[in-house]
Amino acid sequence: MNSNPEEALRESEERYRTLVDSIDQGFCVVELIFDERERPVDYRFLQVSPSFEKHTGLRDAQGKTMRELVPQLEQWWFETYGDIALTGAAKRFQNRAEHLNRWFDVYAFRIGEASRRQVAILFNDITDRKLSDDKLRESEERFRNLADNIPQLAWIADAGTDGEVHWFNKTWLDYTGATIEDMKGSGWRAVHHPDHADRVIQKFGRHVQEGMDWEDTFPLRGKDGQYRWFLSRMKVIRDEGGKVVRIFGTNTDVTEERQTAEQLRRLTAELSDLDRRKNEFLATLAHELRNPLAPIRNGLQILRLAGDNAAAAEQARTMMERQLEQMARLIDDLMDVSRINQGKIELKRERVELAKVVEGAVETSRPLIEENGHELTVTLPPGPVFVDGDPTRLTQVLLNLLNNAAKYTARGGRIDLRAELTSPERERPAEVVVSVRDAGIGIPVDKLPTIFEMFSQVEGALARSQGGLGIGLCLVKRLVEMHGGQIEAHSAGPGTGSEFVVRLPIVVEQAQARNIGDDDTRSPRADLRILVVDDNRDTASSSAMLLKMMGNDVRTAHDGEAAVRVAEEFRPQVVLCDIGLPKMNGYEACRHIRRQPWGKNMILVAVTGWGQDDDKRKAEEAGFDRHLVKPVDPQALMTLLAGLNVAKA
Numbered sequence: 316m317n318s319n320p321e322e323a324l325r326e327s328e329e330r331y332r333t334l335v336d337s338i339d340q341g342f343c344v345v346e347l348i349f350d351e352r353e354r355p356v357d358y359r360f361l362q363v364s365p366s367f368e369k370h371t372g373l374r375d376a377q378g379k380t381m382r383e384l385v386p387q388l389e390q391w392w393f394e395t396y397g398d399i400a401l402t403g404a405a406k407r408f409q410n411r412a413e414h415l416n417r418w419f420d421v422y423a424f425r426i427g428e429a430s431r432r433q434v435a436i437l438f439n440d441i442t443d444r445k446l447s448d449d450k451l452r453e454s455e456e457r458f459r460n461l462a463d464n465i466p467q468l469a470w471i472a473d474a475g476t477d478g479e480v481h482w483f484n485k486t487w488l489d490y491t492g493a494t495i496e497d498m499k500g501s502g503w504r505a506v507h508h509p510d511h512a513d514r515v516i517q518k519f520g521r522h523v524q525e526g527m528d529w530e531d532t533f534p535l536r537g538k539d540g541q542y543r544w545f546l547s548r549m550k551v552i553r554d555e556g557g558k559v560v561r562i563f564g565t566n567t568d569v570t571e572e573r574q575t576a577e578q579l580r581r582l583t584a585e586l587s588d589l590d591r592r593k594n595e596f597l598a599t600l601a602h603e604l605r606n607p608l609a610p611i612r613n614g615l616q617i618l619r620l621a622g623d624n625a626a627a628a629e630q631a632r633t634m635m636e637r638q639l640e641q642m643a644r645l646i647d648d649l650m651d652v653s654r655i656n657q658g659k660i661e662l663k664r665e666r667v668e669l670a671k672v673v674e675g676a677v678e679t680s681r682p683l684i685e686e687n688g689h690e691l692t693v694t695l696p697p698g699p700v701f702v703d704g705d706p707t708r709l710t711q712v713l714l715n716l717l718n719n720a721a722k723y724t725a726r727g728g729r730i731d732l733r734a735e736l737t738s739p740e741r742e743r744p745a746e747v748v749v750s751v752r753d754a755g756i757g758i759p760v761d762k763l764p765t766i767f768e769m770f771s772q773v774e775g776a777l778a779r780s781q782g783g784l785g786i787g788l789c790l791v792k793r794l795v796e797m798h799g800g801q802i803e804a805h806s807a808g809p810g811t812g813s814e815f816v817v818r819l820p821i822v823v824e825q826a827q828a829r830n831i832g833d834d835d836t837r838s839p840r841a842d843l844r845i846l847v848v849d850d851n852r853d854t855a856s857s858s859a860m861l862l863k864m865m866g867n868d869v870r871t872a873h874d875g876e877a878a879v880r881v882a883e884e885f886r887p888q889v890v891l892c893d894i895g896l897p898k899m900n901g902y903e904a905c906r907h908i909r910r911q912p913w914g915k916n917m918i919l920v921a922v923t924g925w926g927q928d929d930d931k932r933k934a935e936e937a938g939f940d941r942h943l944v945k946p947v948d949p950q951a952l953m954t955l956l957a958g959l960n961v962a963k964a
């Protein structure tokens with residue numbers, strides 16, 4: 316310590332100066348300048364530290380006033396320092412000086428008495444820190460905004476724990492209906508499905524501890540108590556040194572994708588099953604269609620060689636008819652299924668007596684039943700029962716069931732057909748329940764659910780299927796359903812017999828006698844001029860021969876142009892015209908004939924390979940009166956001719 320006061324002052328000043336010179340903060344002493352109304356309007360820099368310029372960007376401030384240096388500095392600064400100068404209350408604050416474009420952290424205090432109006436200011440330029448704080452806040456805000464608005468559930472877990480989550484996004488909270496407090500720490504485990512929780516949480520914990528990314532799929536409970544499936548992914552975030560700082564996770568709802576995938580898997584399985592069945596079906600079809608050809612070919616040969624042997628010829632003919640019949644039935648079934656599938660079968664509904672349907676079916680299947688030595692019993696309810704349906708189709712249904720019973724029952728078996736009435740219940744009208752039960756080979760229980768599907772055949776039964784294609788039952792079911800009915804198959808398994816039960820709604824109001832007038836009892840026409848047009852010469856000539864044998868005058872033509880020509884000179888009353896013809900097709904030929912004066916009253920019958928409604932419509936539009944499906948059944952042709960109202964010429 317120096318005893319000389321002057322020396323001491325000098326030393327103290329020197330220490331002060333050294334301090335001011337050496338501090339890194341900005342420092343200055345200012346003297347406030349007030350106006351006449353005692354309002355602080357400026358201040359003069361009495362002293363500035365060397366670092367002053369670095370913090371403010373102001374040069375040579377000493378001796379100058381602030382207004383000289385920065386004329387537009389906010390009034391706020393003058394008032395703040397004026398206040399300190401007058402009151403002596405020191406202040407610490409952070410503020411922005413707009414015109415310096417800087418942020419300052421300031422500590423200011425008065426020096427000496429109020430009358431000196433001097434304030435010392437210690438300050439730091441904190442602009443950079445402020446900016447990075449703002450940036451951080453902004454980025455944090457942006458992150459939250461984004462995280463809260465993504466469709467995924469998102470969460471953040473702390474590093475170094477076994478997965479304590481401290482933040483969940485809004486989507487998570489909305490989905491679970493929980494608060495952040497409920498979910499925090501390990502609270503989130505509560506929304507995991509009990510069947511999956513252990514597995515998922517164990518694996519998650521292991522990955523967190525080892526600092527590895529993680530992925531898993533599991534159900535999470537929503538606020539409605541329902542579980543949905545989520546694909547959860549966790550990303551481990553590390554600092555530059557590789558230390559795990561944070562764990563970020565998202566859960567994406569994959570419920571629909573899973574359902575779609577499951578559906579796709581099922582569909583693919585179904586498709587490949589269908590494909591397999593279709594392939595089998597095609598093989599069977601080819602086989603079954605070829606089967607009758609060999610005996611027919613043999614029959615033809617026999618006819619050629621039979622000469623006078625009438626018995627042999629007759630036998631061959633009967634056999635050929637039978638084979639043809641079988642082939643036609645197969646093709647009919649196929650066409651029916653295809654038409655039903657396209658919604659093109661129309662029922663010709665009328666009030667039908669059930670007994671007639673049963674009778675028709677039993678009569679037709681009798682040869683097969685007898686051939687197999689089966690015994691058939693039929694039990695019907697007393698009194699007539701009427702159904703609103705298509706008699707042909709209903710007969711087809713029962714015939715199919717009876718034929719199956721006959722086919723799939725060992726020789727000498729029993730078949731029961733039984734019909735019973737049910738009494739009407741509420742919301743369920745009275746029904747008739749027809750059951751066809753056999754004591755045959757039965758059906759494996761696991762095959763019952765699919766037995767009505769197209770091409771469905773039980774393997775062991777194939778040997779007995781006798782040319783079946785596995786479409787009969789499919790057709791039966793569709794026909795029954797078209798009548799508003801239902802069909803079920805019952806069997807206790809192989810060797811236990813089968814029962815097929817058909818339910819049909821009945822017409823309840825009292826029965827009326829059947830309209831017998833509909834019966835067709837007219838005899839065939841035998842005196843017509845008929846033109847047969849077909850590019851297949853065999854078809855044309857055999858049809859012509861048949862019609863001639865019935866006593867008609869017949870000509871043939873093999874293309875459309877010839878058809879028109881022959882029609883003009885021969886003036887037939889009836890033209891049976893194929894559609895697919897060379898030179899001019901059947902429709903065009905028909906239009907041509909219709910336009911001629913002589914063609915107006917001819918009966919034009921289209922003969923086509925396809926009996927679809929569309930074909931019928933086209934034929935009608937072209938001017939055809941009738942439509943027959945190939946191969947034309949002679950009986951149908953006779954009936955058609957008999958019913959024609961032919962212009963006599």
Ligand code: ADP
Nearest residue numbers: 719720723772773776783784785786787788813
């Ligand atoms: P198809 O008899 O031409 O094969 P269906 O559609 O009529 O075709 O029958 C499908 C399959 O259902 C048959 O192949 C057979 O395996 C089984 N099935 C049908 N009816 C019976 C029955 N009464 N008893 C045992 N199996 C039957």
